[in-house]
Amino acid sequence: xxxxxxTPKFQVLKTGQSMTLQCAQDMNHEYMSWYRQDPGMGxxxxxxxxxxxxTDQGEVPNGYNVSRSTxxxxxxxxxxxxxxxxxxxxxxxxxxxxxxxAFFGQGTRLTVV
Amino acid sequence: xxxxEQHPSTLxxxxxxxxxxxxxxSDSASNYxxxxxxxxxxxxxxxxxxxxxxxxxxxxxxxxxxNKTAKHFSLHITETQPEDSAVYFCAASRGSSNTGKLIFGxxxxxxxxx
Numbered sequence: 001x002x003x004x005x006x007t008p009k010f011q012v013l014k015t016g017q018s019m020t021l022q023c024a025q026d027m028n029h030e031y032m033s034w035y036r037q038d039p040g041m042g043x044x045x046x047x048x049x050x051x052x053x054x055t056d057q058g059e060v061p062n063g064y065n066v067s068r069s070t071x072x073x074x075x076x077x078x079x080x081x082x083x084x085x086x087x088x089x090x091x092x093x094x095x096x097x098x099x100x101x102a103f104f105g106q107g108t109r110l111t112v113v
Numbered sequence: 114x115x116x117x118e119q120h121p122s123t124l125x126x127x128x129x130x131x132x133x134x135x136x137x138x139s140d141s142a143s144n145y146x147x148x149x150x151x152x153x154x155x156x157x158x159x160x161x162x163x164x165x166x167x168x169x170x171x172x173x174x175x176x177x178x179x180n181k182t183a184k185h186f187s188l189h190i191t192e193t194q195p196e197d198s199a200v201y202f203c204a205a206s207r208g209s210s211n212t213g214k215l216i217f218g219x220x221x222x223x224x225x226x227x
Binding site: 031033035040041042043044045048050056058059090092094096097098099101102104105106107 | 114119122144145147149155156157158159162164202204206208212213214215216217218219220
């Protein structure tokens with residue numbers, strides 16, 4: 001099994017550009033989420049989804065959109081990139097929302113200049 | 114919403130010593146407390162977790178304790194080895210009663226000196 005796959009691994013954007021970070025899982029997990037990791041701030045929840053067609057905001061949702069049209073995919077869209085969005089982004093999935101292990105993707109390192 | 118505080122932010126120990134990382138949480142309804150280890154340049158991976166109906170859980174050299182009254186939980190690593198060097202994150206969740214949101218602490222960088 002591939003587990004949770006994120007693409008790309010690295011990306012450089014100019015301020016104001018838009019892009020989509022891809023996340024796919026092949027474990028038939030219902031629950032998926034996006035985190036950003038910044039030094040000294042841990043992993044902060046951006047958006048999450050409890051199943052296809054259902055999404056909700058996490059701790060730091062501003063500047064990001066998500067959709068969940070299928071169980072497998074949970075893309076994260078940056079609408080107009082800002083330097084403050086420079087970070088490492090992790091997608092995670094778990095079987096459901098009843099306190100089961102979260103499996104993380106390998107991360108995307110995004111730099112906005 | 115839930116807030117998780119983690120201390121210390123950095124911890125340096127000699128090989129063979131014990132290491133303790135502490136977390137406090139704000140939501141008294143939280144009932145699941147996992148710990149993740151992240152090696153340099155890698156993804157976080159679950160190392161141990163505890164649920165609110167248990168006070169302590171052990172797995173070889175690692176253990177986690179939970180004090181629900183005080184709303185804090187701790188990770189204990191005994192007989193530390195250089196390969197234990199990593200960033201450790203605690204987290205808290207109240208499961209499906211809050212759509213399963215997993216909120217993380219700020220992380221602790223553990224350095225084990227040989």
